[in-house]
Amino acid sequence: MTTGYLWDEIFGWHDTGSGSMFPADPLAGLQPIAHHVAHPDTKRRMHELVCVSGLIDHLTRVSPRNATDEEILRVHTADYVERIKRDSELPKGGDAGDGISPFGKGAFEIAARGAGSAIAMTEAVVNGDVDNGYALVNPAGHHAIAETGMGFCIFNNVAIAAKHAREVLGMKKVAIVDWDVHHGNGAQAIFAEDPSVLTISLHQDRCFPPNSGLLEDRGVGEGTNYNINIPMPTGTGDEGYAYAAKCVIGPALEAFGPDLILVASGFDANAMDPLSRQLITSRGFVDLAETVMNASASTVQGRIVMVQEGGYSPVYVPFCGVATIETLAGVHVLEDAILPVVGGMGGHQLEDHQKALVDHVATFISDI
Ligand code: 9RB
Ligand code: ZN
Numbered sequence: 492m493t494t495g496y497l498w499d500e501i502f503g504w505h506d507t508g509s510g511s512m513f514p515a516d517p518l519a520g521l522q523p524i525a526h527h528v529a530h531p532d533t534k535r536r537m538h539e540l541v542c543v544s545g546l547i548d549h550l551t552r553v554s555p556r557n558a559t560d561e562e563i564l565r566v567h568t569a570d571y572v573e574r575i576k577r578d579s580e581l582p583k584g585g586d587a588g589d590g591i592s593p594f595g596k597g598a599f600e601i602a603a604r605g606a607g608s609a610i611a612m613t614e615a616v617v618n619g620d621v622d623n624g625y626a627l628v629n630p631a632g633h634h635a636i637a638e639t640g641m642g643f644c645i646f647n648n649v650a651i652a653a654k655h656a657r658e659v660l661g662m663k664k665v666a667i668v669d670w671d672v673h674h675g676n677g678a679q680a681i682f683a684e685d686p687s688v689l690t691i692s693l694h695q696d697r698c699f700p701p702n703s704g705l706l707e708d709r710g711v712g713e714g715t716n717y718n719i720n721i722p723m724p725t726g727t728g729d730e731g732y733a734y735a736a737k738c739v740i741g742p743a744l745e746a747f748g749p750d751l752i753l754v755a756s757g758f759d760a761n762a763m764d765p766l767s768r769q770l771i772t773s774r775g776f777v778d779l780a781e782t783v784m785n786a787s788a789s790t791v792q793g794r795i796v797m798v799q800e801g802g803y804s805p806v807y808v809p810f811c812g813v814a815t816i817e818t819l820a821g822v823h824v825l826e827d828a829i830l831p832v833v834g835g836m837g838g839h840q841l842e843d844h845q846k847a848l849v850d851h852v853a854t855f856i857s858d859i
Pocket of ligand 1: 513631633642643672673757801
């Protein structure tokens with residue numbers, strides 16, 4: 492198995508400002524703080540663990556590149572792209588759209604490089620240069636919709652890669668599996684009416700964006716039945732996630748029969764994340780990755796492209812990332828040093844209310 496891997500130092504230079512996630516406002520009692528919650532150090536630390544653990548020796552580096560305007564415009568409106576370009580030239584930068592997603596000067600080039608890198612990894616996998624791949628990009632993308640960014644996302648990297656796969660690389664059907672703990676609202680909206688792109692989002696029920704990612708959202712018009720939301724109850728652990736993977740993600744992929752699987756890979760469902768209340772460990776991410784890989788063996792000859800999304804525990808994200816990439820590459824080089832703590836917590840067993848939710852979503856699969 493050859494597994495592609497991509498990280499660019501410039502991703503660590505994405506400036507998210509000094510207001511944790513609430514911009515500093517002394518009159519409202521909001522103090523500045525050294526790091527925004529989405530500060531890129533978390534991802535840089537993941538990259539450094541990939542290197543220090545020796546995992547890098549089992550991976551094939553794929554070169555980053557910037558997405559062209561044409562590639563970005565397959566997903567985003569010209570007005571939005573122009574605004575990001577303009578604000579990106581200002582000495583103090585701007586905001587992706589919701590007031591909590593600040594970016595510094597030069598962010599347009601970094602975001603374009605994130606999107607282009609998702610494309611580069613997709614090309615490497617589709618062309619057979621590597622069997623599968625992991626693009627560790629920053630900023631994240633899965634909340635960005637056509638006309639605006641939000642939730643720390645500027646351009647929707649995975650959606651831009653999916654459009655490229657469809658329109659340039661000749662992939663007839665593309666599946667997007669989003670296991671970031673927050674709802675993959677961007678792909679849901681962008682491909683709502685498109686039955687050639689199956690979007691599956693496994694997320695914490697109504698975590699972010701507010702009231703987004705409901706069970707009932709199953710696509711629009713011709714795209715009906717080609718969007719699946721799995722809004723897991725707050726407090727779900729490894730077994731609940733594994734059950735959702737086994738009962739919904741695997742069977743839905745097999746029913747759809749895509750030519751390529753893209754994974755929006757966030758590590759913020761882990762038990763140490765500050766922006767969610769799920770409980771999973773690196774074992775949970777290994778289960779998710781194995782499920783997608785097993786489904787891919789029978790559908791896309793293993794063609795999986797994982798693209799980094801969220802994850803805000805600087806301590807635990809690196810271990811979850813290494814375990815996930817190890818699974819893609821079929822090697823094991825590092826024990827998860829945090830697992831004895833987070834794996835030993837109660838709450839990993841499948842609970843009745845979690846099972847009921849997953850069983851309900853599983854009934855949607857026969858409509859694909
Ligand atoms: C604030 C609000 C959030 C909450 C979570 C995220 C996670 C993003 C991610 C982003 C923004 C609301 C600060 C609502 O990891 N995606 O994968 N912000 N939440 N209102 N206000 C004032
Ligand atoms: Zn997230």
